[in-house]
Amino acid sequence: MAQSRNTLSFGAVNASIPAAAGIGLRSPHYRDALHSPAKPAWLEVHSENYFAAGGPALRMLESLRRDYPLSLHGVGMSLGSVVAPDGRHLRQLQQLIERVEPALVSEHLSWSAFGGRYLNDLAPIAYTESALAAWVRRVAQVQDFLGRPILLENPSSYLQFDYADYSEAEFLSQLARRSGCGLLLDVNNLYVSCRNHGWDTLDYLLALDAGCVAEFHLAGHRRNRIGADVILIDSHDGPVAEPVWQLFRMVLQLFGNRPTLIEWDADLPDWHTLIGQAARADRYMEQNYVQAA
Amino acid sequence: MSRLHDLQRDFAGFVFGDSSRVPAGIVANGIAPERRMAVYRNNTQTGLSQALRDTYPVINRLVGAGFFDRLARAYIGKYPPAAACLLEFGADFAELIAGFAAAASLPYLADVARLEWLYHRAYHAAESPVPALTTLRDFNQVDCGELTAKLHPSVGLLESDYPLLPIWLSNQADYLGDPHVNLDAGGCRLLVFRPQWDVEIRPLALAEYHCLAALAGGTGLTAAVGAALACDPDFAVESWLLAGLCSGLLADIVLL
Structure with a gap:
């Protein structure tokens, strides 16, 4: 059952988003996205920013939807919480999906709410057997509610737990196979978490189920010094770092081309800088396509 | 209660500053668990402060970014987000300001916050x-x-x-x-x-x-x-x- 669902899903769902570079759209770039001749292949927005009852932002998104394939990326469903995701949140997401008909809907492998308080951040999961069982149930429930598969993204993390039964990549692959969800591989998060925990990036990639990976993310990070040590922070406030570009090329060789998003959320640059980052991602995908041919 | 429950209780308590107890079982790996948890606390505090600043730009201009951060920290402690959608976060900022002793010399500030919240609500209304x-x-x-x-x-x-x-x-x-x-x-x-x-x-x-x-x-x-x-x-x-x-x-x- 899980297998048939898995094979049915991503070809069809991905049909309207090409394996090319898209841009994470933030409100200061609405006009550029509508009127600039330089256009990315697709757009992604944070779902929760459009949970309002109405207003100009929602109407702008509806206009942009006429020009671009769209992906809805959630940051607050908190699938890893002790309690099930908030029903109102799911209904708001469902309404937004009906309104803008996205080609992809994604969330994170994380939790963000406890006791009615929301952290506004992606908190880490202990990758245990019982967590995996709970995640498989939760993801299936959400997919049944929404009537479509979702993608789950690997988070950046700054700590890990000593009682884990799985590596993050094994956990994600098991979850995808058993729930029928897809995977969103954030290459920057992969780099950040591997550096922070001393994981091997190639081991991580080889443990991922390539057939489940349906989207890539690229973003900038920051280096924070803690005493003599360095911790990398997933800050989304700058260009994609050189080692992350190199890792992206390796990812393309292993998995092939996928819809690839440039994410930049703070200290926003102008539209052309974002277009430049997207063009670089497209260039690598083109080279990879030529090499593979 | 379950280990997951205790982990998330301690994690949220640390991040919102009501406890300094770190969750059990964090791998140190060269950096103390407290320092690792501080990264998450900082993410939440700065992210929510920025969300408030986006909703209350006039208050931010009137008091300056440094004082705004103090108001935001107090607000996050007293009125943390009750939903993942941050469009709903900040409704009680005027109440916080009205009771904030260090802002008493600006008696109009709470009413300015009320106006900014009405503006924010109107922008996103049906x-x-x-x-x-x-x-x-x-x-x-x-x-x-x-x-x-x-x-x-x-x-x-x-x-x-x-x-x-x-x-x-x-x-x-x-x-x-x-x-x-x-x-x-x-x-x-x-x-x-x-x-x-x-x-x-x-x-x-x-x-x-x-x-x-x-x-x-x-x-x-x-x-x-x-x-x-x-x-x-x-x-x-x-x-x-x-x-x-x-x-x-x-x-x-x-x-x-």
């Missing part, structure tokens, strides 16, 4: 279709006492002892006029309303304010108009209703 007026069409003989006017979903009303509109206008990023505001210029009554794309802030005369406030409180049309006429016997009821229906401020006339 659209309203052109008034259907089916009640008036379908009933030949309607007793006016049974009617009321539905206000546009974006409408907010505010009464203050301070000149909020000049304070708000002179702290807009594109404002080029005189930056000085005479705080003794007197109070105001304001309507916040988004007819189409743009949110408008309009000063109201006493009569219109009372009429709208009565309607917002669920009063019938006759009583609301009566309240206006009590303030101003020359209040032009008919033309006010017509203008309200044309602009969309009055979204419909319906039975009470």
Whole structure:
């Protein structure tokens, strides 16, 4: 059952988003996205920013939807919480999906709410057997509610737990196979978490189920010094770092081309800088396509 | 309780600053668990502070980024987000400011925050279709006492002892006029309303304010108009209703 669902899903769902570079759209770039001749292949927005009852932002998104394939990326469903995701949140997401008909809907492998308080951040999961069982149930429930598969993204993390039964990549692959969800591989998060925990990036990639990976993310990070040590922070406030570009090329060789998003959320640059980052991602995908041919 | 429950309780407690206990089982790997948890605490605090700053740009300009951060920290501790959607976060900022001792020298600040929240709400409020007026069409003989006017979903009303509109206008990023505001210029009554794309802030005369406030409180049309006429016997009821229906401020006339 899980297998048939898995094979049915991503070809069809991905049909309207090409394996090319898209841009994470933030409100200061609405006009550029509508009127600039330089256009990315697709757009992604944070779902929760459009949970309002109405207003100009929602109407702008509806206009942009006429020009671009769209992906809805959630940051607050908190699938890893002790309690099930908030029903109102799911209904708001469902309404937004009906309104803008996205080609992809994604969330994170994380939790963000406890006791009615929301952290506004992606908190880490202990990758245990019982967590995996709970995640498989939760993801299936959400997919049944929404009537479509979702993608789950690997988070950046700054700590890990000593009682884990799985590596993050094994956990994600098991979850995808058993729930029928897809995977969103954030290459920057992969780099950040591997550096922070001393994981091997190639081991991580080889443990991922390539057939489940349906989207890539690229973003900038920051280096924070803690005493003599360095911790990398997933800050989304700058260009994609050189080692992350190199890792992206390796990812393309292993998995092939996928819809690839440039994410930049703070200290926003102008539209052309974002277009430049997207063009670089497209260039690598083109080279990879030529090499593979 | 389960290990997951305890982990998330301790994690959230640390991040919101009500406990310094770190969750059990964090791998140190060269960096103490407290330092690792501090990264998450910083993410939450700076992310939520920025969300508040985005909703309250005038407060941020009036008090400066440093003082705003203090207000934000206090706010996050007392009124943490109750939903993942941050469009709903910050509703009680005016209450926090009103009780914040270090802000007592700026007595108008809480009212400015109320105005910014009404603006934020109006921006994200539902659209309203052109008034259907089916009640008036379908009933030949309607007793006016049974009617009321539905206000546009974006409408907010505010009464203050301070000149909020000049304070708000002179702290807009594109404002080029005189930056000085005479705080003794007197109070105001304001309507916040988004007819189409743009949110408008309009000063109201006493009569219109009372009429709208009565309607917002669920009063019938006759009583609301009566309240206006009590303030101003020359209040032009008919033309006010017509203008309200044309602009969309009055979204419909319906039975009470």
